[in-house]
Amino acid sequence: MSTQKQAHWYFGGIASVGAACTTHPLDLLKVTLQTQQGNLSVVNLISKIVKEQGVLAFYNGLSASVLRQMTYSTTRFGAYEVGKDHISTDTFTGKITLAGLSGMIGGIFGTPADMINVRMQNDVKLSPEQRRNYKHAIDGLIKVYQKEGFKKLFSGGTTATARGVFMTIGQIAFYDQIKSMLLSTPYFKDNLVTHFSASLMAGAIATTLTQPMDVLKTRTMNAKPGEYKNLWDVVRHTAKLGPLGFFKGYVPAFVRLGPQTILTFMFLEQLRLNFGYVKGSQNTAKLG
Numbered sequence: 001m002s003t004q005k006q007a008h009w010y011f012g013g014i015a016s017v018g019a020a021c022t023t024h025p026l027d028l029l030k031v032t033l034q035t036q037q038g039n040l041s042v043v044n045l046i047s048k049i050v051k052e053q054g055v056l057a058f059y060n061g062l063s064a065s066v067l068r069q070m071t072y073s074t075t076r077f078g079a080y081e082v083g084k085d086h087i088s089t090d091t092f093t094g095k096i097t098l099a100g101l102s103g104m105i106g107g108i109f110g111t112p113a114d115m116i117n118v119r120m121q122n123d124v125k126l127s128p129e130q131r132r133n134y135k136h137a138i139d140g141l142i143k144v145y146q147k148e149g150f151k152k153l154f155s156g157g158t159t160a161t162a163r164g165v166f167m168t169i170g171q172i173a174f175y176d177q178i179k180s181m182l183l184s185t186p187y188f189k190d191n192l193v194t195h196f197s198a199s200l201m202a203g204a205i206a207t208t209l210t211q212p213m214d215v216l217k218t219r220t221m222n223a224k225p226g227e228y229k230n231l232w233d234v235v236r237h238t239a240k241l242g243p244l245g246f247f248k249g250y251v252p253a254f255v256r257l258g259p260q261t262i263l264t265f266m267f268l269e270q271l272r273l274n275f276g277y278v279k280g281s282q283n284t285a286k287l288g
Contacts, residue, residue, distance in 0.1 A: 005272050005273055005276030005277070005278070006272065006276050006277055006278070006279045007081060007268060007271065007272040007276055008081075008271075008275075008276065008277065009077070009078040009081045009082055010074060010077075010078060011077070011268055011271040011272060011275075011276075012073055012074065012076070012077020012078065012080075012081070012264075012268055013069060013070055013073050013074025013075075013077060013078065014267070014271065015077075015263075015264045015265070015267035015268035015271060016069040016073035016074070016077070016264050017066055017069045017070060017073075018263065018264075018267050019069075019259075019260045019261075019263035019264040019267060020065045020066060020068075020069045020260065021062070021065075021066065022259070022260075022263055023256050023259050023260040023263070024058070024059055024061075024062050024065050025058035025059065026252060026255055026256030026259070026260075027065065027121065027256050027260075028058055028059075028060060028061065028121040029042060029045060029046070029058075029252045029256070030249045030252040030253045030256050031118055031121040031122055031218055031222075031249075032045060032049075032121065032122065033045065033248065033249040033252055042251070042252055060120055060121055060123055061116070061117050061118075061119075061120030061121040061123075061137075063120075063136040063137040063138075064113055064116040064117035064119075064120050064121075064134075064136075064137035064140060065117050066137070067113040067116070067117075067137040067138075068110050068113035068114050068117050070113075071106075071109045071110045071112075071113050072106045072107065072109060072110025072113065072114065072164065073106065073110075073264075075102075075105055075106040075109045075110065076102045076103050076105065076106030076107075076164065076168050076172070077102075077106075077172070077268075079101070079102035079105050079106065080098055080099060080102040080168070080172050083098045083101065083102060084098065087101075089176065092173070092177050095172075095173040095176050095177055096169055096173045098173075099168045099169045099171075099172045099173035099176075100165045100168065100169055100173075102168050102172070103161075103164040103165040103166070103167055103168025103169065104161055104164060104165050106164050106168065107157075107160050107161035107162070107163065107164025107165065108157065108161055108164075110160065110164065111153070111154050111155075111156065111157040111160045111161070112141055112144075112153040112154065113137060113141075114156070114160050114217075114221065115144070115152075115153065115154075115155055115156060115160075115221040116134065116137050116140035116141055116144070117137070118156075118217075118218055118221040118222050119132055119134065119140065119221065119222060120132075120134055120137075120140060122222050141153065148225070155220060155221055155223075156216075156217045156218075156220035156221040158231055159213050159216045159217035159220060159231065160217050160221075162213050163210050163213040163214055163217055166206075166209040166210045166213065167206050167209070167210045169206075169209065170202060170205045170206025170207075170208075170209045170210065171202050171203070171206045171261055171264075172202075174201070174202040174205050174206070175198050175199055175202035175261075175265055178197075178198040178201050178202060179194060179195070179198040182194050182197060182198060190269075190273075192266065192269075195265055195266050195269045196262060196266065198265070199261050199262040199264070199265040199266065200258065200261075200262055202261055202265070203254070203257050203258040203259075203260070203261030203262060204254065204258065206257060206261060207250070207253055207254040207257045207258065211246070211247050211249075211250050211253055212246040212247065214249075214253065215238060215245070215246055215247070215248055215249065216231070216234050216235065216238060216246075219234050219237070219238065220234050
């Protein structure tokens with residue numbers, strides 16, 4: 001295990017942007033499945049989108065997805081790295097605590113871009129006259145601010161922040177812990193096999209922890225003005241679908257989050273190993 005190279009605080013954001021560009025079509029399918037009123041299967045939904053709007057429709061909202069990673073993921077990964085100066089991550093409890101705090105901060109900063117991302121992706125399933133037709137993420141932010149007010153930019157902020165907490169715990173804390181456990185055995189080294197194995201398990205854990213909040217967040221952000229009275233109203237409407245309603249879109253969520261988590265950490269580790277810095281007394285410990 002290398003103890004020389006450390007990850008710069010912004011590496012997580014760069015890695016997340018790269019992963020998001022790769023997995024964006026899967027994220028779009030997840031959002032569409034969570035907000036649809038019918039019960040189209042993934043295969044039927046893909047066929048419908050291609051037939052009606054073409055292949056490029058799978059990249060609707062890509063600019064918002066990139067902006068979200070630049071705000072949300074850069075903040076949470078950066079906070080986790082910098083936070084190691086103040087909170088010990090020698091124990092799993094320390095990792096969870098720091099990851100939870102980092103996710104909360106990231107969730108707050110990432111909410112506006114996250115809302116625009118959900119809306120732009122959801123345009124795929126709407127009829128032409130109902131679409132919001134944001135040109136790009138910045139255009140979406142400006143239009144929401146002008147037409148719906150500043151407060152609307154943080155619509156779904158409560159669930160987005162809660163999701164950010166559990167997502168960061170599931171991804172970063174568990175990745176950190178699993179990677180350390182693997183490296184403590186004689187069978188793993190600080191290489192792609194270890195990074196892939198740890199990130200795959202972290203992706204599965206993160207999906208399970210966050211899916212209920214992801215469904216509530218998506219419905220809240222995509223809601224028309226006055227559609228829901230409050231968060232509890234969103235919960236009640238979702239509950240009408242039964243317990244599994246809170247896990248609607250779980251399979252595409254994992255199909256999307258699994259590869260994204262794997263790519264994020266594999267990109268991050270390559271950045272660390274190739275462009276990281278040697279830790280000084282004033283620097284934070286490396287991720288993992």
